[in-house]
């Protein structure tokens with residue numbers, strides 16, 4: 001069946017974006033993995049190319065286009081190119097709604113032009129050492145003192161935490177019987193804001209992940225994002241989009257892995273012929289192919305539902321957990337089909353496998369996703 005999600009415009013955009021990353025990113029992947037982060041020049045070039053913040057209004061350097069199919073195209077091409085990195089998904093899929101929908105016009109004036117130029121790398125700080133799945137348990141505080149919030153606390157596992165120019169963090173501000181939480185944007189260089197060194201991860205090595213520390217960090221109240229005391233609600237509203245982004249990446253990765261696996265089993269001989277001639281191998285290929293096709297359709301439908309403002313939290317959670325479980329299953333099976341070569345770093349499947357492990361954990365662990373779906377279904 002023909003995939004119907006994209007139009008000619010999306011495909012033209014795909015070509016342009018792929019040409020950009022093939023030229024500006026792919027040759028540097030090894031170096032960025034060693035450095036633990038992508039190059040700033042690349043981020044600026046992505047801005048110049050119009051690949052950052054295109055949903056923002058033209059006055060801020062965007063194109064005013066809100067169509068998640070473009071985000072999905074970018075995710076698919078990042079995966080297919082082997083680039084690996086969360087720059088585009090972090091900036092475009094996760095942060096954009098906070099700055100587009102919740103930031104004041106003055107804040108937009110301050111931060112969006114830098115964002116679209118690739119000069120303002122952003123991070124989102126929700127998780128704390130004692131509060132990941134249970135976000136309501138966050139302990140970082142923002143105490144109001146005149147025109148400032150005084151931040152104290154710690155965030156952990158923050159994507160782009162070590163290199164970001166602007167961190168949007170969730171802190172407890174105490175409104176609503178002490179339960180209130182608020183998002184506040186903290187600029188790099190603000191006294192009392194420190195970042196830890198990049199954490200050593202088992203995969204996604206070109207993407208820095210770090211702790212953030214706040215010690216009597218004074219941030220003007222004009223940096224509050226969204227309504228004070230309603231931070232938790234803002235996070236809940238934006239999480240379906242983040243989870244869909246993860247699901248899109250998962251399906252793209254499973255497709256890419258299956259392609260690699262197919263090339264391999266057609267070429268690799270054992271017992272007098274290519275592996276592909278073994279019935280058990282063909283059955284595995286059939287299962288993976290069909291599972292990807294079926295689930296891929298569901299994820300495509302979720303993309304359209306998001307565009308129409310109809311994607312529910314449970315639908316996004318279902319897409320996230322199911323797609324990342326399938327991704328893991330496919331990558332593991334394809335790696336097995338590669339035999340010993342699958343365990344060797346030079347083979348893309350090895351890298352894809354280790355880079356994929358986090359997909360079932362971040363954005364809300366898959367167990368938490370199932371709980372969310374279950375509660376929605378049971379009622």
Ligand SMILES: Cc1cc2nc3c(=O)[nH]c(=O)nc-3n(C[C@H](O)[C@H](O)[C@H](O)COP(=O)(O)OP(=O)(O)OC[C@H]3O[C@@H](n4cnc5c(N)ncnc54)[C@H](O)[C@@H]3O)c2cc1C
Pocket residue numbers: 124125126127131132133134156157158159160201209358361362363364365366367368371
């Ligand atoms: C590479 C990386 C990047 C990340 N980027 C960011 C980021 O940019 N910003 C950010 O805020 N966070 C980020 N995170 C944090 C991530 O979202 C959390 O790690 C994740 O939500 C799980 O929280 P936790 O690690 O505290 O695990 P815990 O909450 O301690 O959960 C551990 C495990 O317990 C089980 N579990 C927990 N609750 C339930 C439940 N209700 N039902 C059943 N089982 C349950 C699950 O198996 C879960 O995996 C990142 C993490 C990593 C590793």
